[in-house]
Amino acid sequence: MAFKSDIQIARAARKLPIQEIGAKLGIPLDDLVPYGHDKAKVGQDFINGVQDRKTGKLILVTAINPTPAGEGKTTTTVGLGDGLNRIGKKACVCIREASLGPNFGMKGGAAGGGYAQIVPMEDMNLHFTGDFHAITSAHSLLAAMIDNHIYWGNELDIDVRRVVWRRVVDMNDRALRQVNVGLGGVTNGFPRETGYDITVASEVMAILCLSNDLNDLQRRLGAMIVAYRRDRTPVFARDLKADGAMTVLLKDALQPNLVQTLENNPAFVHGGPFANIAHGCNSVIATTTALKLSDYVVTEAGFGADLGAEKFMNIKCRKAGLAPSVVVCVATVRAMKMNGGVPKAELGTENVEAVQSGCPNLGRHIENLKSFGVPVVVAINHFVTDTEAEVQAIKDFVAEQGGEAILSRHWELGSDGSQELATRVAEIADADTANFAPIYPDEMALADKIRTICKRIYRADDAVMDQKILAQLRDWEEQGYGHLPVCMAKTQYSFTTDPALRGAPTGHLVPVREVRLSAGAGFVVVVCGEIMTMPGLPRTPSAETIMLNDDGQIEGLF
CATH class of the missing domain: 3.40.50.300 (P-loop containing nucleotide triphosphate hydrolases)
Known part of the structure; x- marks a missing residue:
């Protein structure tokens, strides 16, 4: 058949x-x-x-x-x-x-x-x-305004080594994971290292999906941390006056x-x-x-x-x-x-x-x-x-x-x-038999929230976090972000961080590579193992077989 x-x-x-x-x-x-x-x-x-x-x-x-x-x-x-x-x-x-x-x-x-x-x-x-295009444009506008602010005198005293706002594009493109911008001389700005994520990993995407209305959207956009000053204090998107224009791009x-x-x-x-x-x-x-x-x-x-x-x-x-x-x-x-x-x-x-x-x-x-x-x-x-x-x-x-x-x-x-x-x-x-409750309270320490998920959901023995990561989590707690939930970035193929390990493994460890504060979205991203926030294309991508037929109809999507 x-x-x-x-x-x-x-x-x-x-x-x-x-x-x-x-x-x-x-x-x-x-x-x-x-x-x-x-x-x-x-x-x-x-x-x-x-x-x-x-x-x-x-x-x-x-x-x-x-x-x-x-x-x-x-x-x-x-x-x-x-x-x-x-x-x-x-x-x-x-x-x-x-x-x-x-x-x-x-x-x-x-x-x-x-x-x-x-x-x-x-x-x-x-x-x-066009929603994803709008998100990409709003994200890119903020990225441009950061480098533009630095170029025109850096009134906010942004440390160019600590700009944490990366760029995005809605495509799998491994070549963009780490890039240098601002090359080519004085007129092109200050050279620095950055990178790209895929649009769906953008904090702007997360904010759009968690906002209740336009006022909530603009408040969250303004609360995003985009860089740090030389004294290690955060620079927010609202400090660059970017939140209003970003909201305009995201209105529809x-x-x-x-x-x-x-x-x-x-x-x-x-x-x-x-x-x-x-x-x-x-x-x-x-x-x-x-x-x-x-x-x-x-x-x-x-x-x-x-x-x-x-x-x-x-x-x-x-x-x-x-x-x-x-x-x-x-x-x-x-x-x-x-x-x-x-x-x-x-x-x-x-x-x-x-x-x-x-x-x-x-x-x-x-x-x-x-x-x-x-x-x-x-x-x-x-x-x-x-x-x-x-x-x-x-x-x-x-x-x-x-x-x-x-x-x-x-x-x-x-x-x-x-x-x-x-x-x-x-x-x-x-x-009506459900008695729903999250598995950890808001007041639990960030590191303990990570350990709770690793132990109760992944059945790991522990989460492996070095002193630098633990210190960063404590700093965020002192800055008032300790109540946030954690968002685990991990391979989808396994309970472990090894995508090849199927079934229901126990006794493993979850290595935490880095943590990122999404202050506007309202969670802490925990990057585990080798997971990438910018995927790459496979050896034979689907794009090779997507085309228009003789009748002008799309073929190859499935």
């Missing part, structure tokens, strides 16, 4: 005009700013006007550690949202926007897959409504983007911080708005539960006052087999023993998620090569953990294949 590609399915979608999607949520025409026929931004005045409404149930979709076999977290998020609407619930999906870096690298698109997709898929995976980007699923159900696609180097969640403004317009909101957190879900709970929920009613942890038979040692080329062959050997990775995530006080359901994202015995092996394992696993065939059948999952998730959400 030949299956259509994701882009073929998306291209054949019967989309409704975006005004009709808005009407399903009760959004008046005047409060939608259309971007073509199938995309729109929702106005801030409307968002402000619904804040006194009842808040819906928040459902988080997360997953096991990602493998080359594929897990389908976004696909499951969309399929569950469609399934909830199929069984008569008023549900909305909230996911992140896609970065051009992974799209042209190796990950592919971020709109779901099969018959559980958000459309327009091509737009979502490319320029969309802050408004959530409304689109639709293949089944014409509403979806907010907004923000895009990576979960391995940032907090990895849909924007607060999109999620909280959806919760006022729907009875159920299905959202996802990037990569595995050790990264995305941990940050969703400890950062986003803490900062926004959110509390999930239920968590859905996505697993696949194929991924369990890879965790059990089966090479990718042999995943199509039945191997129940390998499934059983790989299940401890799933078990670790279930335990971790339950530690936040939220009920957990496992969604087995069905692949056509799965056998009944392999699926049953996962169900049996989860049952032994005191949980339940439900097979979902949304990729193949859309909402017709996700009704069982949707029905059970709604039942659990409606039961």
Whole structure:
């Protein structure tokens, strides 16, 4: 049986005009700013006007550690949202926007897959409504104003050796990780070493995703630390008078983007911080708005539960006052087999023993998620090569953990294949059994917050931090930043910092390479192991096969 590609399915979608999607949520025409026929931004005045409404149930979709076999977290998020609407619930999906870096690298698109997709898929995976370009421009404006200030006399006494604001571009480009700027003589400024991060790692991205409105956005932008003076005191973006102009560039980007699923159900696609180097969640403004317009909101957190879900709970929920009613942890038979040692080329062959050997990775995530006080359901994202015995092996394992696993065939059948999952998730959400709490308090020391995550989530023996890092954390505490949560930047492929170490390892150490204060976003970034904030392209990037066909249609996105 030949299956259509994701882009073929998306291209054949019967989309409704975006005004009709808005009407399903009760959004008046005047409060939608259309971007073509199938995309729109929702106005801030409307968002402000619904804040006194009842808040819906928040459902988080997360997953096991990602493998080359594929897990389908976004696909499951969309399929569950469609399934909830199929069984008569008023549900909305909230996911992140896609970065051009992974799209042209190796990950592919971020709109779901099969018959559980958000459309327009091509737009979502490319320029969309320009939000990422606005973030890149605002970030770059600040970088230019720093060097310009130094060039014109350096009134703030910035130490050019301690400028911590790097530049960004929304592309995987390893050649930009470390660069020298200001070369070429006096007219080009003062030479110094700096580097680039990918746009989704920008603090501006994190701030946009955590801000409640334009005033909050400007306040946070102004609070960003961009450099230090010779006396080691911080220089803020507001000291350079950059926060106002940056807010102007981000004015439209802050408004959530409304689109639709293949089944014409509403979806907010907004923000895009990576979960391995940032907090990895849909924007607060999109999620909280959806919760006022729907009875159920299905959202996802990037990569595995050790990264995305941990940050969703400890950062986003803490900062926004959110509390999930239920968590859905996505697993696949194929991924369990890879965790059990089966090479990718042999995943199509039945191997129940390998499934059983790989299940401890799933078990670790279930335990971790339950530690936040939220009920957990496992969604087995069905692949056509799965056998009944392999699926049953996962169900049996989860049952032994005191949980339940439900097979979902949304990729193949859309909402017709996700009704069982949707029905059970709604039942659990409606039961109100969640007793959510982050796993560490605000008043805990920063170093202890890092150790707590390493020990309780990664099951490490300890976090390895040298005296320089510990001293830096203490300095930030003395400056009033000790209450902030920590944002772990770590490989997504393993509970350890070794991407090749799958399963559920224990007894390891987590080396902390550096710490960065994101004072505007409101967290401390903890860079662990060899993780890079500027990825590189693979040997054969996806960009080589992305092109226009003879009909002017895009090929190669998936």
